Amino acid sequence: MTLSALQDKITNKESTVAIIGLGYVGLPVACMFAKAGFKTLGVDIDQARVDKINQGINPIEGIEPGLSELVQSVTETQNLTCTTDYAMLADADVITISVQTPVDSDHQPRYEHLKSALTTLGNVLTADTLVIIESTLSPGTMTGIVQPTLEASSGLQAGIDFYLGHCPERVMPGRLLHNIQMMNRVIGGLTPEIAEVMTTFYQQIVQGDLDTTDVLTAELVKTTENAYRDVQIAFANEVAQICEDVGADVWELRQLVNKSPGRNMLYPGAGVGGHCIPKDPWLLISSATHSTPSLIPTARAVNASMPQHVLHLTENALSKHDIALKDAKIVALGYAYLENSDDTRNSPSEAFVQVAWSAEAEVCIHDPYVPAYQQSLDDMVHNADALVILVAHDMYKTLDWQALLSTMRTPIIVDSRNVIDTLPASIEADFVRLGSPK
Ligand code: SAJ
Numbered sequence: 001m002t003l004s005a006l007q008d009k010i011t012n013k014e015s016t017v018a019i020i021g022l023g024y025v026g027l028p029v030a031c032m033f034a035k036a037g038f039k040t041l042g043v044d045i046d047q048a049r050v051d052k053i054n055q056g057i058n059p060i061e062g063i064e065p066g067l068s069e070l071v072q073s074v075t076e077t078q079n080l081t082c083t084t085d086y087a088m089l090a091d092a093d094v095i096t097i098s099v100q101t102p103v104d105s106d107h108q109p110r111y112e113h114l115k116s117a118l119t120t121l122g123n124v125l126t127a128d129t130l131v132i133i134e135s136t137l138s139p140g141t142m143t144g145i146v147q148p149t150l151e152a153s154s155g156l157q158a159g160i161d162f163y164l165g166h167c168p169e170r171v172m173p174g175r176l177l178h179n180i181q182m183m184n185r186v187i188g189g190l191t192p193e194i195a196e197v198m199t200t201f202y203q204q205i206v207q208g209d210l211d212t213t214d215v216l217t218a219e220l221v222k223t224t225e226n227a228y229r230d231v232q233i234a235f236a237n238e239v240a241q242i243c244e245d246v247g248a249d250v251w252e253l254r255q256l257v258n259k260s261p262g263r264n265m266l267y268p269g270a271g272v273g274g275h276c277i278p279k280d281p282w283l284l285i286s287s288a289t290h291s292t293p294s295l296i297p298t299a300r301a302v303n304a305s306m307p308q309h310v311l312h313l314t315e316n317a318l319s320k321h322d323i324a325l326k327d328a329k330i331v332a333l334g335y336a337y338l339e340n341s342d343d344t345r346n347s348p349s350e351a352f353v354q355v356a357w358s359a360e361a362e363v364c365i366h367d368p369y370v371p372a373y374q375q376s377l378d379d380m381v382h383n384a385d386a387l388v389i390l391v392a393h394d395m396y397k398t399l400d401w402q403a404l405l406s407t408m409r410t411p412i413i414v415d416s417r418n419v420i421d422t423l424p425a426s427i428e429a430d431f432v433r434l435g436s437p438k
Contacts (some may be wrong), residue, residue: 001089001093001127001128002128003163003193003194005067005128006093006094006128006130006163006197007090007196007197007200008202008392009093009221010093010094010197010200010204011084011200013036013037013038013204014041015038015094016038016040016041016092016093016094017030017033017038017039017040017041017092017093017094017095017096017373018040018041018042018043018088018089018090018092018094018095018096019033019040019041019042019043019086019094019095019096019098020043020044020089020096020097020098020099020117020121021044021097021098021099021100021117022042022044022049022050022053022054022059022082023060023098023099023100023388024060024171024275025061025098025134025135025169025171025172025424026044026096026098026162026174026210027042027053027060027067027071028041028064028067028070028171028176028177028357029059029096029098029134029179029180029205030042030071030073030074030080030082031067031070031071031080032177032180032181032205033039033057033069033204033205034077034079034080034205035073035074035079035102035205035207036205037079038079038204039079039422040074040079040080040081041081041082041083041089041092042080042081042082042087042120043081043082043083043085043086043348044084044085044396046085047084048190048288049197050082050083050084053071053075053080053082053159054081054082055075056071056075056076057071057072058071058072060176061342061367062173062174062341062342062343063174063340063341063342063438064173064174064176065175065177065178065229066177067122067176070177071159071372072088072381077245079267085373086120086121086124087124088121088128089121089124090124090125090126092129093128093129093130094128094129094130094132095130095131095132096132096133096134096167097114097117097121097131097132097133097134097317098134098136098169099113099114099117099135099269100113100135100275101111101113101114101136101137101283102279103279103283103286104263106237107282108145108286108287109137109138109282109283111141111142114117114133114135114145114146115149116119118145118148118149118150118153119147119153119182120153120154121150121153121154122149122150122151122154123152123153123154125150125153125154125162126160126162127162128161128162128163129162129199129383130162130163130164130165130194130198130201131150131162131163131164131165131166132166132167132198132201132299133146133161133164133165133166133167134166134168134361135168135169136167136168136169136222136226136276136279136280136283137166137219137223137283137432138219138223138283138284138286138287139216139219139220139223139284139287139367140189140216140219140287141219142164142166142190142215142216142218143215143216145414146164146166146178147164147190151166151327153283154431155181156178158189158190158195159191162195163190163197163218164190164215165187165188165189165190165194165198165215165218166188166215166218166219167185167186167187167188167198167202168185168186168218168219168221168305168399169221169222170183170184170222170345172415173274173338173341173343174338174341176342177330178415180205180206181205181206181207181208182208183206183208184208184209184210184211185202185206185208185209185210185211185214186211186217186218186221186222187199187202187210187211187213187218188211188212188213188214188215188216188217188218188219188377189212189215190214190215190395191365192212195212195214196212197214198212199212199435207267207352218228220284222280223276223280223281223283224247224284225369226276226277226280226281226284226391227280227281227284227285227296227299229266229277229301230272230277230278230280230281230296230299230303231281231295232264232265232266233236233246233266233267233268233272233284233299234298234299234300234303234304235265235266235278235299236250236254236265236266236267236268236269236304236305237268237269237309238302239253239254239265239304239435240268240270240434240435241309243435243436243437244313244434244435244436244438245435247437248436249433249436249437250268250389250416250434250435251435252435254267257369267417268306268417268422268434268435269306269348269416269417269434270307270348270349270352270391270416270417270434271303271304271306271307271348271351271352271392272304272306272348273337273338273344273345273346273347273348273349273350274302274337274338274343274345274346275343275346275348278300278303278304278346279346281296281297281299282300284296284314285297291341291354303352305408307348307349307351307352307355308351308355308390308414309434310352310390310414310416310434311325311352311355311356312380313414313432313434314328314330314356314388314412314414315385316432316438317386317414317430317432318385318386318410318412319410319411320430321385321430322386323385324359325356325359325360325361325408326359326361326409327385328361328362328385329361329362329364329384329386329409330356330361330362330363330364330384330385330388331363331364331365331366331377331381331383331384331385331386331387332349332352332353332356332363332365332366332388332390333366333377333387333388333389333390333391333393333396334349334366334389334391334392334396335347335349335350335353335365335366335367335370335373335390335391335392336367336369336370336391336393336415337349337391337423338391339393339394339417340369340385340393340394341369342367342369342370342371344370344399348390349365349367349390349391350389352390353365364384365381366380366394368393369390369393377399377404378403378404378407380409381404382407383407383408383409384408384409384410385408385409385412386410386412386413386414387404387412387413387414388414388416389413389415389416389417389419389420390416390421391415391417392417392418396419397419397420401413401420401423401427401429402424404426405427405429411430411431412429412430412432413429413430413431414432414433414434415431415432415433416434417434418433418434420433
Protein backbone atom coordinates (compact mmCIF):
# COMPACT_ATOMS: atom_id res chain seq x y z
CA MET A 1 0.00 0.00 0.00
CA THR A 2 1.43 3.40 -0.92
CA LEU A 3 1.58 6.26 1.56
CA SER A 4 -1.33 8.01 -0.13
CA ALA A 5 -3.40 4.82 0.04
CA LEU A 6 -2.62 4.61 3.76
CA GLN A 7 -3.59 8.26 4.11
CA ASP A 8 -6.94 7.57 2.44
CA LYS A 9 -7.51 4.55 4.68
CA ILE A 10 -6.92 6.76 7.75
CA THR A 11 -9.20 9.48 6.43
CA ASN A 12 -11.94 6.90 5.88
CA LYS A 13 -11.35 5.46 9.36
CA GLU A 14 -10.74 2.07 7.77
CA SER A 15 -7.23 1.72 9.15
CA THR A 16 -6.55 -0.43 12.19
CA VAL A 17 -4.70 1.46 14.94
CA ALA A 18 -2.45 -0.26 17.48
CA ILE A 19 -1.02 1.34 20.63
CA ILE A 20 1.94 -0.35 22.31
CA GLY A 21 2.26 0.65 25.98
CA LEU A 22 -1.00 1.29 27.87
CA GLY A 23 0.21 3.76 30.51
CA TYR A 24 -0.47 7.47 31.15
CA VAL A 25 0.16 8.16 27.45
CA GLY A 26 -0.88 5.06 25.54
CA LEU A 27 -4.17 4.27 27.25
CA PRO A 28 -5.86 7.66 26.70
CA VAL A 29 -4.55 7.75 23.11
CA ALA A 30 -5.96 4.26 22.44
CA CYS A 31 -9.31 5.30 23.91
CA MET A 32 -9.45 8.44 21.79
CA PHE A 33 -8.77 6.64 18.51
CA ALA A 34 -11.34 4.00 19.46
CA LYS A 35 -13.82 6.79 20.30
CA ALA A 36 -13.05 8.42 16.94
CA GLY A 37 -14.27 5.22 15.25
CA PHE A 38 -11.03 3.34 14.57
CA LYS A 39 -10.67 -0.37 15.30
CA THR A 40 -8.02 -0.04 17.97
CA LEU A 41 -5.74 -2.67 19.49
CA GLY A 42 -4.03 -1.93 22.79
CA VAL A 43 -0.86 -3.92 23.48
CA ASP A 44 0.97 -4.19 26.79
CA ILE A 45 3.26 -6.73 28.45
CA ASP A 46 1.26 -6.52 31.69
CA GLN A 47 -1.49 -9.15 31.47
CA ALA A 48 -3.28 -7.84 34.58
CA ARG A 49 -3.42 -4.35 33.06
CA VAL A 50 -4.72 -5.76 29.76
CA ASP A 51 -7.39 -7.81 31.54
CA LYS A 52 -8.50 -4.82 33.63
CA ILE A 53 -8.93 -2.61 30.56
CA ASN A 54 -10.78 -5.35 28.62
CA GLN A 55 -13.18 -5.48 31.56
CA GLY A 56 -13.76 -1.74 31.05
CA ILE A 57 -11.80 -0.72 34.14
CA ASN A 58 -9.40 2.23 34.04
CA PRO A 59 -6.11 1.12 35.70
CA ILE A 60 -4.82 4.70 36.11
CA GLU A 61 -5.30 6.08 39.66
CA GLY A 62 -5.82 9.75 40.41
CA ILE A 63 -8.32 12.28 39.09
CA GLU A 64 -8.46 11.93 35.30
CA PRO A 65 -11.68 13.62 34.07
CA GLY A 66 -13.57 11.43 31.59
CA LEU A 67 -11.03 8.63 31.32
CA SER A 68 -12.80 5.91 33.32
CA GLU A 69 -16.06 6.50 31.44
CA LEU A 70 -14.20 6.42 28.12
CA VAL A 71 -12.37 3.17 28.92
CA GLN A 72 -15.70 1.59 29.77
CA SER A 73 -17.52 2.80 26.64
CA VAL A 74 -14.87 1.94 24.05
CA THR A 75 -14.35 -1.53 25.49
CA GLU A 76 -18.10 -2.14 25.60
CA THR A 77 -18.34 -1.35 21.86
CA GLN A 78 -15.24 -3.48 21.28
CA ASN A 79 -13.70 -0.54 19.40
CA LEU A 80 -10.81 -1.03 21.80
CA THR A 81 -9.53 -4.50 22.58
CA CYS A 82 -6.29 -5.14 24.40
CA THR A 83 -3.79 -7.98 24.32
CA THR A 84 -0.30 -9.03 25.33
CA ASP A 85 0.12 -10.87 22.03
CA TYR A 86 2.33 -8.85 19.67
CA ALA A 87 1.41 -11.19 16.81
CA MET A 88 -1.92 -9.37 16.60
CA LEU A 89 -0.01 -6.27 15.46
CA ALA A 90 0.49 -7.84 12.02
CA ASP A 91 -2.94 -6.51 10.98
CA ALA A 92 -2.33 -2.93 12.14
CA ASP A 93 -1.90 -0.10 9.65
CA VAL A 94 -0.65 2.49 12.18
CA ILE A 95 1.23 1.55 15.36
CA THR A 96 2.28 3.98 18.08
CA ILE A 97 4.77 3.12 20.83
CA SER A 98 4.56 4.79 24.26
CA VAL A 99 6.86 2.92 26.61
CA GLN A 100 8.99 4.41 29.35
CA THR A 101 12.41 5.88 28.46
CA PRO A 102 14.04 6.49 31.86
CA VAL A 103 17.57 7.67 32.68
CA ASP A 104 19.83 5.76 35.09
CA SER A 105 21.74 7.02 38.15
CA ASP A 106 24.44 8.31 35.79
CA HIS A 107 21.74 10.27 33.97
CA GLN A 108 22.16 8.14 30.85
CA PRO A 109 19.11 7.06 28.78
CA ARG A 110 17.98 3.48 29.39
CA TYR A 111 16.21 2.12 26.29
CA GLU A 112 15.70 -1.50 27.33
CA HIS A 113 11.89 -1.17 27.32
CA LEU A 114 11.93 0.64 23.96
CA LYS A 115 14.35 -1.80 22.33
CA SER A 116 12.31 -4.76 23.55
CA ALA A 117 9.12 -3.30 22.13
CA LEU A 118 10.84 -2.47 18.82
CA THR A 119 12.39 -5.93 18.41
CA THR A 120 9.17 -7.75 19.26
CA LEU A 121 7.25 -5.48 16.91
CA GLY A 122 9.86 -5.93 14.17
CA ASN A 123 9.36 -9.68 14.27
CA VAL A 124 5.70 -9.24 13.21
CA LEU A 125 5.91 -5.94 11.30
CA THR A 126 4.33 -6.07 7.86
CA ALA A 127 5.01 -3.84 4.85
CA ASP A 128 3.34 -0.42 4.48
CA THR A 129 2.74 -0.04 8.24
CA LEU A 130 3.26 3.41 9.80
CA VAL A 131 5.19 3.19 13.10
CA ILE A 132 5.19 6.29 15.36
CA ILE A 133 7.26 6.62 18.55
CA GLU A 134 5.51 8.79 21.18
CA SER A 135 8.01 8.14 23.97
CA THR A 136 10.41 10.98 24.80
CA LEU A 137 13.79 10.32 23.16
CA SER A 138 17.26 11.83 23.38
CA PRO A 139 18.12 13.57 20.11
CA GLY A 140 19.47 11.07 17.56
CA THR A 141 17.63 8.03 18.94
CA MET A 142 15.19 7.70 16.03
CA THR A 143 17.92 7.22 13.41
CA GLY A 144 20.51 5.79 15.81
CA ILE A 145 18.42 3.15 17.57
CA VAL A 146 14.74 3.01 16.52
CA GLN A 147 15.22 2.74 12.75
CA PRO A 148 18.09 0.19 12.79
CA THR A 149 16.38 -1.95 15.45
CA LEU A 150 13.13 -2.13 13.47
CA GLU A 151 14.96 -2.77 10.18
CA ALA A 152 17.14 -5.51 11.67
CA SER A 153 14.23 -7.37 13.31
CA SER A 154 11.81 -6.99 10.39
CA GLY A 155 14.12 -7.22 7.40
CA LEU A 156 12.19 -4.25 6.03
CA GLN A 157 13.64 -0.86 5.09
CA ALA A 158 12.28 2.27 6.78
CA GLY A 159 10.88 4.89 4.41
CA ILE A 160 10.51 2.28 1.66
CA ASP A 161 8.90 -0.90 3.01
CA PHE A 162 7.39 0.69 6.15
CA TYR A 163 6.96 4.23 7.39
CA LEU A 164 8.48 5.75 10.53
CA GLY A 165 8.02 8.91 12.59
CA HIS A 166 8.24 10.51 16.03
CA CYS A 167 5.44 12.46 17.71
CA PRO A 168 6.56 13.14 21.30
CA GLU A 169 3.77 12.92 23.88
CA ARG A 170 2.64 16.03 25.71
CA VAL A 171 0.50 14.70 28.52
CA MET A 172 0.12 15.86 32.09
CA PRO A 173 -1.37 13.77 34.87
CA GLY A 174 -4.75 15.20 35.84
CA ARG A 175 -5.44 16.46 32.32
CA LEU A 176 -4.58 13.41 30.20
CA LEU A 177 -7.56 13.45 27.81
CA HIS A 178 -7.71 17.25 27.63
CA ASN A 179 -4.01 17.64 26.82
CA ILE A 180 -4.04 14.93 24.13
CA GLN A 181 -7.02 16.63 22.49
CA MET A 182 -6.01 20.29 22.84
CA MET A 183 -2.21 20.52 23.04
CA ASN A 184 -0.20 21.40 19.94
CA ARG A 185 1.90 18.48 18.69
CA VAL A 186 5.18 18.23 16.80
CA ILE A 187 5.05 15.71 13.94
CA GLY A 188 8.52 14.36 13.08
CA GLY A 189 8.49 12.25 9.88
CA LEU A 190 11.44 10.25 8.54
CA THR A 191 10.44 11.96 5.29
CA PRO A 192 8.16 14.97 4.67
CA GLU A 193 5.67 12.66 2.95
CA ILE A 194 5.48 10.48 6.06
CA ALA A 195 5.03 13.59 8.24
CA GLU A 196 2.04 14.53 6.09
CA VAL A 197 0.34 11.16 6.63
CA MET A 198 1.12 11.38 10.35
CA THR A 199 -0.68 14.72 10.36
CA THR A 200 -3.77 13.09 8.87
CA PHE A 201 -3.53 10.42 11.58
CA TYR A 202 -3.34 12.86 14.51
CA GLN A 203 -6.00 15.13 13.03
CA GLN A 204 -8.44 12.35 13.94
CA ILE A 205 -8.05 13.12 17.70
CA VAL A 206 -6.02 16.37 18.10
CA GLN A 207 -7.51 19.86 17.81
CA GLY A 208 -4.23 21.69 18.51
CA ASP A 209 -1.67 22.71 15.91
CA LEU A 210 0.16 19.84 14.19
CA ASP A 211 3.57 21.17 13.19
CA THR A 212 5.55 18.95 10.84
CA THR A 213 9.33 18.64 10.96
CA ASP A 214 12.05 15.98 10.82
CA VAL A 215 12.55 13.32 13.51
CA LEU A 216 15.66 14.94 15.01
CA THR A 217 13.93 18.27 15.54
CA ALA A 218 10.93 16.47 17.07
CA GLU A 219 13.26 14.73 19.55
CA LEU A 220 14.86 18.09 20.39
CA VAL A 221 11.54 19.93 20.88
CA LYS A 222 10.24 17.69 23.68
CA THR A 223 13.52 17.40 25.59
CA THR A 224 14.24 21.13 25.14
CA GLU A 225 10.79 22.33 26.27
CA ASN A 226 11.18 20.39 29.51
CA ALA A 227 14.82 21.34 30.07
CA TYR A 228 13.70 24.94 29.57
CA ARG A 229 11.05 24.57 32.29
CA ASP A 230 13.56 22.94 34.65
CA VAL A 231 16.00 25.85 34.20
CA GLN A 232 13.17 28.35 34.78
CA ILE A 233 12.21 26.64 38.03
CA ALA A 234 15.85 26.48 39.13
CA PHE A 235 16.15 30.23 38.58
CA ALA A 236 13.17 30.82 40.88
CA ASN A 237 14.68 28.50 43.49
CA GLU A 238 18.05 30.26 43.38
CA VAL A 239 16.46 33.72 43.71
CA ALA A 240 14.35 32.43 46.61
CA GLN A 241 17.52 31.56 48.52
CA ILE A 242 19.00 34.98 47.80
CA CYS A 243 15.82 36.53 49.18
CA GLU A 244 16.22 34.50 52.38
CA ASP A 245 19.77 35.83 52.70
CA VAL A 246 18.81 39.48 52.25
CA GLY A 247 15.49 39.29 54.11
CA ALA A 248 13.15 39.88 51.15
CA ASP A 249 10.00 38.02 50.03
CA VAL A 250 10.48 36.10 46.76
CA TRP A 251 6.72 35.77 46.28
CA GLU A 252 6.27 39.56 46.20
CA LEU A 253 9.47 39.89 44.15
CA ARG A 254 8.19 37.37 41.56
CA GLN A 255 4.94 39.25 41.09
CA LEU A 256 6.74 42.55 40.52
CA VAL A 257 9.39 41.06 38.22
CA ASN A 258 6.68 39.50 36.07
CA LYS A 259 5.10 42.90 35.52
CA SER A 260 8.13 43.68 33.42
CA PRO A 261 7.48 42.77 29.76
CA GLY A 262 8.87 39.42 28.66
CA ARG A 263 9.46 38.14 32.17
CA ASN A 264 7.80 34.99 33.47
CA MET A 265 9.54 33.94 36.66
CA LEU A 266 8.12 30.63 37.84
CA TYR A 267 7.49 29.48 41.41
CA PRO A 268 10.19 28.39 43.85
CA GLY A 269 9.37 25.31 45.87
CA ALA A 270 10.48 22.13 47.62
CA GLY A 271 11.81 20.68 44.37
CA VAL A 272 10.86 19.31 40.95
CA GLY A 273 9.20 15.90 40.54
CA GLY A 274 7.22 13.99 37.95
CA HIS A 275 8.03 11.70 35.07
CA CYS A 276 9.10 14.42 32.63
CA ILE A 277 10.96 17.40 34.03
CA PRO A 278 13.59 15.61 36.16
CA LYS A 279 14.44 13.24 33.28
CA ASP A 280 14.14 15.11 29.98
CA PRO A 281 17.04 17.57 30.58
CA TRP A 282 19.35 14.55 30.90
CA LEU A 283 17.96 13.04 27.68
CA LEU A 284 18.71 16.34 25.93
CA ILE A 285 22.30 16.74 27.11
CA SER A 286 23.12 13.04 26.70
CA SER A 287 23.41 13.82 22.99
CA ALA A 288 25.96 16.62 23.52
CA THR A 289 29.12 14.93 22.28
CA HIS A 290 31.54 17.87 21.79
CA SER A 291 29.82 20.71 23.69
CA THR A 292 29.75 20.48 27.49
CA PRO A 293 26.39 21.80 28.73
CA SER A 294 26.73 23.40 32.17
CA LEU A 295 23.58 25.48 32.68
CA ILE A 296 21.17 22.53 32.31
CA PRO A 297 22.96 20.16 34.74
CA THR A 298 23.46 23.03 37.18
CA ALA A 299 19.74 23.77 37.08
CA ARG A 300 19.06 20.10 37.76
CA ALA A 301 21.39 20.26 40.77
CA VAL A 302 19.69 23.40 42.12
CA ASN A 303 16.25 21.80 41.88
CA ALA A 304 17.47 18.49 43.32
CA SER A 305 18.91 20.39 46.32
CA MET A 306 15.61 21.99 47.31
CA PRO A 307 14.30 19.17 49.54
CA GLN A 308 17.54 19.43 51.55
CA HIS A 309 17.13 23.22 51.68
CA VAL A 310 13.61 22.90 53.08
CA LEU A 311 14.95 20.53 55.75
CA HIS A 312 17.63 23.15 56.51
CA LEU A 313 14.91 25.77 57.03
CA THR A 314 13.12 23.31 59.34
CA GLU A 315 16.32 22.56 61.27
CA ASN A 316 16.97 26.28 61.80
CA ALA A 317 13.45 26.81 63.14
CA LEU A 318 13.81 23.85 65.50
CA SER A 319 17.19 25.07 66.75
CA LYS A 320 15.53 28.27 68.03
CA HIS A 321 13.70 25.96 70.41
CA ASP A 322 16.88 24.02 71.18
CA ILE A 323 15.48 21.00 69.39
CA ALA A 324 17.85 18.94 67.22
CA LEU A 325 16.50 17.16 64.14
CA LYS A 326 17.19 13.79 65.74
CA ASP A 327 14.84 14.69 68.60
CA ALA A 328 12.14 16.27 66.43
CA LYS A 329 8.80 14.96 65.20
CA ILE A 330 8.08 16.41 61.74
CA VAL A 331 4.81 16.12 59.77
CA ALA A 332 5.36 16.29 55.98
CA LEU A 333 2.27 17.69 54.25
CA GLY A 334 2.08 16.32 50.71
CA TYR A 335 3.79 13.35 49.06
CA ALA A 336 2.59 13.59 45.43
CA TYR A 337 4.88 15.46 43.03
CA LEU A 338 2.12 17.87 42.01
CA GLU A 339 -0.78 19.59 43.73
CA ASN A 340 -4.11 17.71 43.76
CA SER A 341 -2.53 14.63 42.16
CA ASP A 342 -1.84 11.10 43.46
CA ASP A 343 1.25 10.76 41.23
CA THR A 344 4.34 10.33 43.41
CA ARG A 345 6.90 9.67 40.67
CA ASN A 346 10.22 11.36 41.54
CA SER A 347 8.42 13.33 44.24
CA PRO A 348 10.54 15.96 46.05
CA SER A 349 8.69 14.92 49.21
CA GLU A 350 10.31 11.50 48.93
CA ALA A 351 13.73 13.17 48.89
CA PHE A 352 12.76 15.38 51.84
CA VAL A 353 11.64 12.41 53.91
CA GLN A 354 14.81 10.50 53.06
CA VAL A 355 17.13 13.31 54.21
CA ALA A 356 15.02 13.89 57.32
CA TRP A 357 15.18 10.21 58.20
CA SER A 358 18.93 10.18 57.61
CA ALA A 359 19.10 12.98 60.19
CA GLU A 360 17.21 10.64 62.51
CA ALA A 361 14.13 12.85 62.68
CA GLU A 362 10.76 11.21 63.21
CA VAL A 363 8.70 11.97 60.09
CA CYS A 364 4.96 11.40 59.58
CA ILE A 365 3.68 11.76 56.02
CA HIS A 366 0.23 13.04 55.07
CA ASP A 367 -1.27 13.21 51.58
CA PRO A 368 -5.02 13.25 50.84
CA TYR A 369 -4.47 11.71 47.39
CA VAL A 370 -1.93 8.98 48.18
CA PRO A 371 -3.65 5.94 49.77
CA ALA A 372 -0.67 5.09 51.99
CA TYR A 373 -0.73 8.53 53.64
CA GLN A 374 -4.38 9.37 54.21
CA GLN A 375 -4.42 8.85 57.99
CA SER A 376 -5.78 11.54 60.32
CA LEU A 377 -3.79 14.76 60.12
CA ASP A 378 -5.01 15.77 63.58
CA ASP A 379 -3.53 12.60 65.04
CA MET A 380 -0.23 13.08 63.19
CA VAL A 381 0.10 16.68 64.33
CA HIS A 382 -0.36 15.81 68.02
CA ASN A 383 2.93 16.49 69.81
CA ALA A 384 4.71 17.36 66.55
CA ASP A 385 7.48 19.96 66.44
CA ALA A 386 7.13 21.11 62.84
CA LEU A 387 4.52 21.03 60.04
CA VAL A 388 6.29 21.17 56.67
CA ILE A 389 4.11 22.00 53.65
CA LEU A 390 5.72 20.32 50.61
CA VAL A 391 2.80 20.19 48.13
CA ALA A 392 0.14 22.84 47.47
CA HIS A 393 -2.85 20.49 47.70
CA ASP A 394 -6.05 22.54 47.86
CA MET A 395 -6.94 20.82 51.15
CA TYR A 396 -3.99 22.52 52.86
CA LYS A 397 -5.25 25.98 51.94
CA THR A 398 -8.23 25.68 54.25
CA LEU A 399 -6.70 24.00 57.32
CA ASP A 400 -7.51 25.35 60.81
CA TRP A 401 -3.93 26.24 61.72
CA GLN A 402 -4.91 27.48 65.17
CA ALA A 403 -6.43 24.11 66.03
CA LEU A 404 -3.50 22.17 64.59
CA LEU A 405 -0.88 24.31 66.33
CA SER A 406 -2.67 23.99 69.67
CA THR A 407 -1.93 20.25 69.85
CA MET A 408 1.69 20.50 68.69
CA ARG A 409 4.61 20.24 71.08
CA THR A 410 6.43 23.05 69.22
CA PRO A 411 4.45 25.50 66.99
CA ILE A 412 6.58 25.54 63.83
CA ILE A 413 5.16 25.74 60.29
CA VAL A 414 7.47 25.62 57.24
CA ASP A 415 5.73 26.53 53.97
CA SER A 416 7.70 25.67 50.79
CA ARG A 417 4.80 26.24 48.34
CA ASN A 418 3.33 29.59 49.50
CA VAL A 419 0.13 27.85 50.58
CA ILE A 420 -0.37 30.17 53.56
CA ASP A 421 -0.64 33.83 52.56
CA THR A 422 -0.44 35.16 56.09
CA LEU A 423 -1.02 33.57 59.48
CA PRO A 424 -3.43 35.65 61.61
CA ALA A 425 -1.47 37.70 64.17
CA SER A 426 -3.46 35.98 66.91
CA ILE A 427 -1.81 32.69 66.07
CA GLU A 428 1.34 31.99 68.10
CA ALA A 429 3.69 30.16 65.73
CA ASP A 430 7.14 30.19 64.23
CA PHE A 431 6.14 30.57 60.57
CA VAL A 432 8.91 30.03 58.02
CA ARG A 433 8.17 30.52 54.31
CA LEU A 434 10.62 29.45 51.61
CA GLY A 435 12.18 32.49 49.98
CA SER A 436 11.13 34.90 52.72
CA PRO A 437 12.88 36.60 55.63
CA LYS A 438 13.98 34.10 58.25
N1 SAJ B 1 7.25 23.13 39.85
C1 SAJ B 1 7.85 24.13 40.60
N2 SAJ B 1 7.69 25.43 40.24
C2 SAJ B 1 6.95 25.78 39.13
C3 SAJ B 1 6.34 24.74 38.37
C4 SAJ B 1 6.50 23.42 38.75
O1 SAJ B 1 8.53 23.85 41.61
O2 SAJ B 1 6.80 26.96 38.85
C5 SAJ B 1 7.43 21.73 40.24
C6 SAJ B 1 6.12 21.03 40.56
O3 SAJ B 1 5.84 21.15 41.94
C7 SAJ B 1 6.43 19.58 40.16
C8 SAJ B 1 7.41 19.72 39.03
O4 SAJ B 1 7.96 21.04 39.12
O5 SAJ B 1 7.05 18.90 41.23
C9 SAJ B 1 6.81 19.52 37.64
O6 SAJ B 1 5.68 20.35 37.57
P1 SAJ B 1 5.02 20.70 36.10
O7 SAJ B 1 3.99 21.76 36.36
O8 SAJ B 1 6.07 20.94 35.13
O9 SAJ B 1 4.17 19.39 35.76
P2 SAJ B 1 4.62 18.13 34.89
O10 SAJ B 1 5.82 17.47 35.46
O11 SAJ B 1 3.41 17.28 34.73
O12 SAJ B 1 5.04 18.76 33.50
C10 SAJ B 1 4.24 18.59 32.38
C11 SAJ B 1 5.18 18.69 31.21
N3 SAJ B 1 4.43 18.34 30.04
C12 SAJ B 1 4.94 17.38 29.23
O13 SAJ B 1 6.01 16.84 29.43
C13 SAJ B 1 4.11 17.04 28.06
C14 SAJ B 1 5.70 20.10 31.07
O14 SAJ B 1 6.40 20.21 29.83
C15 SAJ B 1 4.58 21.09 31.04
O15 SAJ B 1 5.13 22.41 30.99
C16 SAJ B 1 3.75 20.94 32.31
O16 SAJ B 1 3.23 19.60 32.34
C17 SAJ B 1 2.58 21.91 32.24
O17 SAJ B 1 2.88 23.12 32.22
O18 SAJ B 1 1.44 21.47 32.16
